[in-house]
Amino acid sequence: MNITLQQMQTLDAVVSQGSIQAGARYLNKTHPSVITVLKKLEDALGFALFDRSGYRSVLTEEGKKFHKSVKQILGDMDELKNQVTHLRGGEEGELNIVVGDITPLPGALAVLRRFSREHPYTRLNLFFGNLFGPNERLLDGDADLIIHHVDKSDSRYEYRDFCKVRVVPVVAPGFLDLPISRELRYADLEGYTQCIIRDTSTHSEKLNRFVLDNVPHLTVGDQYTKKEVILQGMGWGHMPLFLVEEEVSCGKLISIAGKYIKGVTREIVIARLSAPEKGIMAERLWQSF
Structure with missing residues (x-):
């Protein structure tokens, strides 16, 4: 069985637009060409997608179940396209954030939650550390950003006051x-x-x-x-x-x-290394605070 992306997109357009004619207009295709695509899809599946006995064709029970799967596949493909666009643009796929032991969590997590909603293709890895632990991870290059206290006179850090x-x-x-x-x-x-x-x-x-x-x-x-x-x-x-x-x-x-x-x-800050190289998403996260 060979089902093409065009066939799935055609089926979804016809169902979502309410008719073959409306689906054809949506796809900028002719009415006969859409019918041909659907007929080939039914032949490949081995069952009818539409009940054509009435005035207007409606999905059969098998057609409803198949269309539900098609919508899931098309949604996954759109998600994949967005992910490819994200990666092609040089945007990091993940960021590491370390929260210190005396950092108030509600305020910090509110900013991170908002960032995640606005940038769903960058995964935030959240870690917790005590005393010098967060600083060490940042200085070792294992964290993109820490929410903790630092020695503000240490030139290795760039920081923003948090609370x-x-x-x-x-x-x-x-x-x-x-x-x-x-x-x-x-x-x-x-x-x-x-x-x-x-x-x-x-x-x-x-x-x-x-x-x-x-x-x-x-x-x-x-x-x-x-x-x-x-x-x-x-x-x-x-x-x-x-x-x-x-x-x-x-x-x-x-x-x-x-x-x-x-x-x-203690002065809690948002801190990162003062080195000039900053990733696109790391900079956006920094600007979120």
Whole structure:
């Protein structure tokens, strides 16, 4: 059985336009030539596509099922043509984005969702990393863009400001056996387990932010697990405020920030390498933020 693209397009035009005559006009073909194409298609299939017993030809049950498959094939071919146009234009087929551990996800994902809808032929590969992990992937050339914090004085980065995140030290009520006040010092926390997050970098110098020496450590892989560990009274630690703001407000967690135990505000940026070579879609994504 040999079914041609012309035959499928002719059948779809006749069905979608409502008649052979209207289908012929749509295809800029003569009425007899369309009839000939349909007759050859029926001969190849071995069954009638149209019931011609009435005033107007209508699809048979077999014809309805076959046309449904034809529409799927023609849709796939249009999709393939669009994909070829996309690739022929030098547009990247995929981009790698790494989101940092203290980046608020809703705002970042809203931009990425909009980009995906506008550019369906570029697949976004989304990764997550902690501490210096996103930076390492960018510097190694394994990411097109990161949403994280960077050293703004480092000339290897080009960046755009995205948001600011307050990071605060918190504990669960009853975790500390001493009064909580603004006078607390890090020395007062000796003997208490500190929950810290694992740096996902593999070959760079590990970051050591707020990590106390000579205290028990409980290491976790992400901020959400860290939050639950602290809520369960298994340790204390620094958390992005947007993740624990509700718990702090209702007293499930207590901030111990004060004169000596400090929080910090991190500037989250959209960052890429400052090298001049930029892909078409990578540049469009950059401009989306």
